[in-house]
Each structure stands twice: as C-alpha cells, then as structure tokens.
Amino acid sequence: MLLLPSLLLLATSWPVVIADSDSCSSSATISSQSDADTYANCDQIDGSVTISSSASGSIILNNVTEIKGSFTAEGASGLTTLAAPDLETLEGALTVDSMSSLSNLSMNSLSEVSSGITIIANPKLKHLEFEDLEEVDGQLKLTGSFSSVSLPSLDQVKGQTTIRGGRSMSCTALNNLQSEDVYHGGYSCSTSSGSSLSTGAKAGIAIGVIVGVLLILFLMWWVFRQRRVRQKRRRPSQTPASISPPVLKDEKQSTPQYQPIPSSDLSPKVPRKPVGLAPALLDGRSIYEAAYPASPIPVYHELDAGPVFSTHQRPINSES
Numbered sequence: 001m002l003l004l005p006s007l008l009l010l011a012t013s014w015p016v017v018i019a020d021s022d023s024c025s026s027s028a029t030i031s032s033q034s035d036a037d038t039y040a041n042c043d044q045i046d047g048s049v050t051i052s053s054s055a056s057g058s059i060i061l062n063n064v065t066e067i068k069g070s071f072t073a074e075g076a077s078g079l080t081t082l083a084a085p086d087l088e089t090l091e092g093a094l095t096v097d098s099m100s101s102l103s104n105l106s107m108n109s110l111s112e113v114s115s116g117i118t119i120i121a122n123p124k125l126k127h128l129e130f131e132d133l134e135e136v137d138g139q140l141k142l143t144g145s146f147s148s149v150s151l152p153s154l155d156q157v158k159g160q161t162t163i164r165g166g167r168s169m170s171c172t173a174l175n176n177l178q179s180e181d182v183y184h185g186g187y188s189c190s191t192s193s194g195s196s197l198s199t200g201a202k203a204g205i206a207i208g209v210i211v212g213v214l215l216i217l218f219l220m221w222w223v224f225r226q227r228r229v230r231q232k233r234r235r236p237s238q239t240p241a242s243i244s245p246p247v248l249k250d251e252k253q254s255t256p257q258y259q260p261i262p263s264s265d266l267s268p269k270v271p272r273k274p275v276g277l278a279p280a281l282l283d284g285r286s287i288y289e290a291a292y293p294a295s296p297i298p299v300y301h302e303l304d305a306g307p308v309f310s311t312h313q314r315p316i317n318s319e320s
C-alpha cells in the first residue's frame with residue numbers, strides 16, 4: 001500500500017534527478033513555488049533556469065548553488081518576490097526584465113556571473129542589493145526607479161557598467177569603485193532628476209487642468225446667462241397673461257391685474273367712436289378688459305388706419 005505513493009514520488013523526481021542527487025541536468029522552467037521545490041535537492045543545475053511569465057506570488061529557489069546556464073525572468077507580471085538565496089555561481093546571464101510587480105529580488109550569495117547582468121523595467125523594484133557579488137564578466141546594466149543599489153563586494157566588471165536609478169539613489173559608493181579600477185568596460189551612474197513624470201505627462205496634466213478650469217468658468221457663465229434670460233422673459237410675459245384669461249370669471253376672484261383700468265388712465269388714448277365688440281390692443285395694453293364684458297356700459301374703440309408715427313398706433317381722436 002505504501003509502495004504506490006513512493007513510486008509516484010520517484011516518478012515525479014526522476015526527470016529532475018539524474019546522475020546523483022546533487023546535479024540536475026535539464027533546464028528548468030519554474031512557474032510556481034512547487035516547481036522551485038522540485039530543485040531543492042539540486043546543488044547544481046546544468047541547464048538554464050527560466051521563470052515562466054505566468055508565475056505569481058513569490059518564488060524562492062532554495063539550495064541551488066550553481067547554474068550552468070542563464071537565469072531569466074521576463075514579463076511575469078504577478079511575481080512579487082524572486083529569490084535564490086544559495087546561488088553562488090551563474091555561468092550564463094542574469095536577466096530580470098519587465099516584472100511589473102516585483103519588489104524583492106534577492107540573490108545574496110551570488111558572487112560570480114560569467115556573462116552579463118541586465119535588470120531593467122521593473123517599476124516596483126526599489127532596493128537592489130547583491131551583497132556578495134564580486135565579478136561580472138559581461139555588462140552590468142541596472143536601470144529603474146531604484147532608491148538604492150548596493151554592490152559592496154564588487155571587484156570587477158568586464159563589460160559596460162550602466163546604472164540608473166531614481167531621484168533618491170546615491171551614486172557615491174559606486175563612483176568610489178572607479179578609483180579601484182573595478183569597471184573595465186566603461187561606467188556611468190545617473191539618477192533621474194526631477195520627478196519621475198516625463199515632460200509629456202507634465203504637459204498633459206497642465207493642459208488638462210487649464211481645460212477643466214475653462215470648462216467650469218464656461219458652465220458658470222452659461223448658468224448665469226440662462227437665469228438672466230429667464231428673468232427677462234418673465235417680465236414681458238405678464239401682458240399676454242392678462243389678455244388670455246378674460247374677465248368672464250367671477251368678479252370677486254379677479255386679481256388686481258384684471259381690474260378695470262380707470263378711464264382717467266386711458267383718457268388720452270381711448271377713442272370715443274365705437275368700432276365693434278372685438279377685443280383690441282392699444283400700446284401693448286389690453287383695454288377691452290375694462291370695457292367688455294365686465295363693465296356694464298360697453299366701451300368701443302377705433303384704431304387709426306393711417307400712418308404710424310410712433311411705436312404704437314394712435315387713436316383718431318387723440319389730443320396729442
């Protein structure tokens with residue numbers, strides 16, 4: 001009964017463990033911690049190690065001290081921690097590129113890399129430390145928004161050394177290594193001056209703010225104008241309102257608006273000759289209300305058919 005599980009265990013570890021339990025020959029593609037654990041009894045991996053782009057969370061490659069090929073982690077956007085705490089020698093290149101969540105890269109036993117080290121485009125990676133790193137036979141390229149890069153044991157870099165970090169990063173310790181003739185292939189260390197925003201982003205934000213303010217000002221002006229237009233319209237609208245509901249209503253209900261206009265008010269304009277019972281407008285004021293039919297004595301009006309001299313029509317018998 002116990003034979004079956006142990007056979008299964010042997011079967012799963014068979015492709016990994018070949019000659020002896022300390023050396024694993026195949027190249028490794030690691031997408032999870034359980035994948036990494038299958039190499040925990042490998043002191044040495046004879047091929048390359050690749051972190052799958054589907055890897056997420058944290059991957060710690062324990063017990064492996066030497067990798068004969070390269071170590072590559074590219075585009076694993078879900079991976080936050082990548083560690084190979086026992087790794088001392090890497091015969092290929094170390095590449096950590098475009099890991100959008102990676103905040104912890106830890107290889108504190110690594111002392112010799114026979115090819116180059118390229119660590120670029122990992123926005124969350126702020127602290128980079130290779131405590132034991134002594135020798136890099138290829139290029140050393142570390143660019144990002146680092147606040148610290150620490151290479152306290154560095155003894156020689158045979159290729160080009162390019163280090164670029166964030167505003168708060170200090171180049172002093174790295175610069176000091178120049179006088180010790182550490183950089184054989186050229187050296188530069190720089191920090192991104194100013195904020196991490198590009199000039200394009202800054203211009204975009206400035207334009208956005210200006211457009212926003214203009215939009216708010218326009219809206220305020222428009223609302224104010226609409227209110228003024230409404231107020232203007234309300235005033236002249238009182239005249240038609242007094243025309244439309246005629247005095248046929250109960251006299252007690254009629255508002256002061258509908259009350260008969262005193263004849264003294266109308267005297268200069270009210271004609272004496274009758275023209276009929278039709279409602280008439282004079283100078284924009286309704287004059288029939290007073291006369292028809294509320295008034296017991298009908299008042300008739302006649303309008304001048306002749307030339308118009310002013311803005312209103314003048315009655316024939318006007319004294320003026």
Ligand SMILES: *[C@@H]1O[C@H](CO)[C@@H](O)[C@H](O)[C@H]1NC(C)=O
Nearest residue numbers: 037039040041042062063064
């Ligand atoms: C890692 O190596 C240590 C000895 O250095 C050993 O005790 C341990 O069991 C190894 N881990 C695994 C998972 O094999």
Ligand SMILES: *[C@@H]1O[C@H](CO)[C@@H](O)[C@H](O)[C@H]1NC(C)=O
Nearest residue numbers: 058060081082083104105106
């Ligand atoms: C990074 O990960 C390693 C391995 O898990 C751990 O020992 C170390 O403390 C971590 N460092 C930080 C800064 O979180």
